[in-house]
Amino acid sequence: MPDPVLQTKGLTKTYTDFWGRPRVTALKPLTLDVMPGEVFGLLGPNGSGKTTTIKLLLGLLRPTGGDAFVFGRDPGDREAKGRIGYLPEETYLYKFLDAEETLAFFGRLFAMPAALIKSRSDELIQLVGLSHARKRRLGEYSKGMARRLGLAQALINDPSLVILDEPTSGLDPLGSAEVKELIVRLKRAGKTVLLCSHLLADVEDVCDRIAILHQGTLREMGRVDDLLRADDRSMVELNAPSAEVLAAVRAAAGDSLLGVAPPRERLEAHFRRIIAEASAKPPEPKA
Amino acid sequence: MRTLLWGIGAVAAVTVREAMRQRLWILFLVAGVVVMVAGFRLGAVDPSARLKLAVVTITAAIGFVVVLLSILTGSGMLRRDLDGRYAFLLFAKPLPRLGYLLGRLTGVLGVLLVGIISLSALGSAMVAWRFEQTPRMLDVAVPFDWQELSSLGEAVPVTEGRKRVALSGAPGNGVRWSLSGLPTSNLPDGGLDVLLRVQVRGADAGVNIEDCLATVTAAPGAGARIGERRVLPLDVASPYGRGADDSQAGDGQVMLRHRDTTRTDYNQDWMRLKLPAELIASDGSTTIELTRLENRATVTVSKADSLVVAQPGGSLFANLVRGGLVLLASAAMLCAFTLLLGVVSKLGVVLLGGLTLFFAGNVVWTIADTLEYEKVSVPVRRLLEAAIAILPDFDRFTVAARLAASQAVPWSAVAGAWAYYGIFTAFFMALAGLALRRKEL
Numbered sequence: 001m002p003d004p005v006l007q008t009k010g011l012t013k014t015y016t017d018f019w020g021r022p023r024v025t026a027l028k029p030l031t032l033d034v035m036p037g038e039v040f041g042l043l044g045p046n047g048s049g050k051t052t053t054i055k056l057l058l059g060l061l062r063p064t065g066g067d068a069f070v071f072g073r074d075p076g077d078r079e080a081k082g083r084i085g086y087l088p089e090e091t092y093l094y095k096f097l098d099a100e101e102t103l104a105f106f107g108r109l110f111a112m113p114a115a116l117i118k119s120r121s122d123e124l125i126q127l128v129g130l131s132h133a134r135k136r137r138l139g140e141y142s143k144g145m146a147r148r149l150g151l152a153q154a155l156i157n158d159p160s161l162v163i164l165d166e167p168t169s170g171l172d173p174l175g176s177a178e179v180k181e182l183i184v185r186l187k188r189a190g191k192t193v194l195l196c197s198h199l200l201a202d203v204e205d206v207c208d209r210i211a212i213l214h215q216g217t218l219r220e221m222g223r224v225d226d227l228l229r230a231d232d233r234s235m236v237e238l239n240a241p242s243a244e245v246l247a248a249v250r251a252a253a254g255d256s257l258l259g260v261a262p263p264r265e266r267l268e269a270h271f272r273r274i275i276a277e278a279s280a281k282p283p284e285p286k287a
Numbered sequence: 288m289r290t291l292l293w294g295i296g297a298v299a300a301v302t303v304r305e306a307m308r309q310r311l312w313i314l315f316l317v318a319g320v321v322v323m324v325a326g327f328r329l330g331a332v333d334p335s336a337r338l339k340l341a342v343v344t345i346t347a348a349i350g351f352v353v354v355l356l357s358i359l360t361g362s363g364m365l366r367r368d369l370d371g372r373y374a375f376l377l378f379a380k381p382l383p384r385l386g387y388l389l390g391r392l393t394g395v396l397g398v399l400l401v402g403i404i405s406l407s408a409l410g411s412a413m414v415a416w417r418f419e420q421t422p423r424m425l426d427v428a429v430p431f432d433w434q435e436l437s438s439l440g441e442a443v444p445v446t447e448g449r450k451r452v453a454l455s456g457a458p459g460n461g462v463r464w465s466l467s468g469l470p471t472s473n474l475p476d477g478g479l480d481v482l483l484r485v486q487v488r489g490a491d492a493g494v495n496i497e498d499c500l501a502t503v504t505a506a507p508g509a510g511a512r513i514g515e516r517r518v519l520p521l522d523v524a525s526p527y528g529r530g531a532d533d534s535q536a537g538d539g540q541v542m543l544r545h546r547d548t549t550r551t552d553y554n555q556d557w558m559r560l561k562l563p564a565e566l567i568a569s570d571g572s573t574t575i576e577l578t579r580l581e582n583r584a585t586v587t588v589s590k591a592d593s594l595v596v597a598q599p600g601g602s603l604f605a606n607l608v609r610g611g612l613v614l615l616a617s618a619a620m621l622c623a624f625t626l627l628l629g630v631v632s633k634l635g636v637v638l639l640g641g642l643t644l645f646f647a648g649n650v651v652w653t654i655a656d657t658l659e660y661e662k663v664s665v666p667v668r669r670l671l672e673a674a675i676a677i678l679p680d681f682d683r684f685t686v687a688a689r690l691a692a693s694q695a696v697p698w699s700a701v702a703g704a705w706a707y708y709g710i711f712t713a714f715f716m717a718l719a720g721l722a723l724r725r726k727e728l
C-alpha cells in the first residue's frame with residue numbers, strides 16, 4: 001500500500017491571545033489520510049476548521065497538538081512545498097502584475113528555469129481561458145478571471161498535490177464546471193487533490209472520499225458513494241414509459257412506492273446546454 | 288540554497304516592478320526638479336560658493352529620497368502582504384521567510400540605486416551646464432607620521448594626542464611629514480598635488496600679519512632611508528603661494544597665507560605644490576618638510592589636515608554615485624530596521640520607529656558633546672554612553688560636506704560604510720527573519 005500523501009494524527013489547533021491564553025479551539029484532534037491519486041473533499045460550514053486544517057498542512061500555522069505530514073515530511077519542509085500547488089480561499093495576487101508576470105513570479109519561487117516557466121505559463125493561461133487577457137494587469141480583472149489565474153498559479157510547478165480551497169468561489173456556472181472538469185483531469189493525471197468546499201454538489205461530482213468537519217470536529221469520513229448510498233431504496237429509470245407501463249409499475253410496487261415523476265435535469269446541466277446552444281448560433285434580431 | 292537565491296531574486300524583482308508601477312519614480316522626478324531649480328536659483332557670494340551649494344543640494348536630494356524610500360517602501364510592502372493575506376500564498380511556496388525579507392531588502396536597494404544613479408547623472412549634467420565646469424575631485428593621502436624640526440635642524444617626534452604645532456621664534460624651524468602608499472606610476476603631468484593649509488598670525492600680539500615665507504621640500508623614502516631633498520615647485524594654478532602682485536615669492540620659496548580650519552575646499556583653500564614622480568620612492572613613500580623662513584609670524588600646523596597629497600579622484604558623477612552608495616549603506620540598515628518593525632507591528636509604528644532611529648542616529652555627536660559636559664549625573668552619563676554604544680551613527684560618513692569640498696569619495700569609504708552599517712543591517716535582518724518565522728498566518 002502506498003504511503004499517504006497527506007496524513008494527520010490527532011492534529012489540533014487552538015488559537016491563543018497575546019498572552020498565550022487559549023481563545024478558541026479551531027480544530028479538535030483530527031486524524032485522516034489522503035492517498036496518492038485521490039480526490040479528497042473536506043466539507044463543512046463556515047468556521048468548521050477547513051481552512052485551519054489547510055494552513056496547518058502548509059506550515060502556515062503551528063499545531064497545538066498532534067502531527068501532520070505532507071509526503072512524509074513536516075508541513076513546513078521546502079521540498080514538500082515544492083510539490084504542492086495551493087489555491088487559497090480568496091485570490092491573493094498582486095494587482096500590478098499581468099497574468100504572464102504573475103505566473104513567472106510564482107514559477108521563480110519554485111526555482112523553475114525561464115524556458116519552462118514560459119511554456120507552462122502559455123499552457124496554463126490557455127487552460128484557464130485567459131489568453132485574451134494575458135497582458136492585462138490583474139487590477140483590471142474581474143473576480144472570476146482572478147480566480148482562474150489563481151488556479152493557474154497553483155499548477156505552475158506541475159504539483160503532485162493540489163490543495164484547492166473553495167476553487168469555484170467567484171466563478172460563473174461555466175467556470176465552475178470547467179474547474180470540476182480540471183479536477184477530474186488532474187485525477188486522471190495521477191495527481192492528488194484536496195478539495196475544500198461548502199458547495200456540496202461540486203464535491204459530490206468529483207471527490208472519491210470526503211471528510212465532514214463541524215466546529216473543528218471530524219463528524220464523518222468515507223467514500224462518497226458509500227456515504228450517500230441509501231441501501232433501503234431502489235431507483236428504476238424508464239425511457240418514455242406509456243401510461244399503462246406506469247400504472248403497472250405502481251400496481252407492482254404497491255405500498256413500497258415512494259413516487260413516480262419525470263426526472264429533472266440538473267440546473268447546472270440545463271444552464272450549460274442553453275449557453276452552448278446560444279454560443280453555437282448567432283442571436284436572431286428582435287422584431 | 289538554489290531555491291533561496293531564486294526566491295530572493297523573484298521577490299526583489301517584483302519589489303522593483305511594484306515600486307516603478309506604483310509611480311515611486313515621481314519622487315525621483317521631484318528630487319530632480321529640486322536639483323535643477325536649486326542649480327539655477329541658489330545665491331551665494333561667488334561662483335565657487337554657488338558650485339558648493341549646488342553639490343550639497345544634489346547630495347541632499349539623493350539623501351532625502353534614499354532615507355524616505357528606505358523607511359517607507361519595504362515595510363509598506365511587507366505590511367500589505369501580511370495584512371492583505373498575500374503572505375498565505377507566498378509562504379505556501381518553497382520560499383524561506385528570511386528569503387522573502389532579503390528579497391524585499393534587495394529590491395528596495397535596487398530601486399534606490401536606480402534613483403542614486405539617475406540623480407547623480409542629472410546633478411552632474413546640471414553642474415556642467417550651469418557652471419561650465421565640474422569640480423576637480425581629489426583623492427587624498429594623509430601622513431602616517433610627523434615630526435617638529437627645530438631651527439638647528441633637530442627632529443623631535445610630535446607626541447600622540449597633540450593636534451597642532453605652533454612654529455615661532457627663530458626662523459628655520461618647521462615640520463616634517465612622512466607618507467606612504469602613494470602611487471608610483473601613471474601619475475598626472477608634473478606629479479601629485481601636495482596641498483598645504485596653515486594658520487599664520489603675527490608673532491607679536493596686535494600685529495596684523497597673515498603671511499609668512501617658507502620653503503617646502505621633499506625627498507623620496509621615509510624613516511631612516513631618505514633620498515636627496517628637493518624644493519617642491521608651486522602649481523601654476525595654486526590659489527595662493529606667491530608674493531605681492533602674484534609674483535614668485537623668492538627662489539625656492541612660497542608665501543604661506545592664513546587659512547582657518549572652517550575653510551575646507553581643497554581647490555580653494557589649500558596651497559598646491561607639485562610632487563614629481565622622482566621624489567616618491569619605489570615603495571610609495573616620501574618625506575615632505577615645511578621650513579618657516581620669517582620670525583615675524585607664527586605658523587600653526589594642524590595634524591589632521593594641514594598637509595595632504597592628492598591625486599585626481601574621478602569625475603563628479605562617479606563621486607556622487609560613490610557617495611550615494613555610502614548613503615545606501617545606511618538606507619539598507621533603515622530598511623532592515625523597518626522590516627523588523629513591520630513583522631511585529633503595524634505600519635504606523637513602523638514609520639514612527641524608522642524615523643526615530645534616523646533622527647536618533649543623526650544626533651549621536653550631540654550625545655557625545657553632552658557627555659563632555661562635566662555636570663552630567665552618573666545615571667544620565669551611563670544612559671548616554673549606552674546610547675552611543677548601540678545607536679548607529681548617521682554622521683559617521685559625511686558625504687555632502689566632503690563632496691562640496693572637492694574631496695573624492697573613495698571605494699574604501701564605501702566599503703567602510705557598508706562594513707559599519709552592514710553589521711546593524713545583518714542584526715536587524717536576522718531578528719526580522721526569526722520574528723517572521725515564528726509568525727502564524
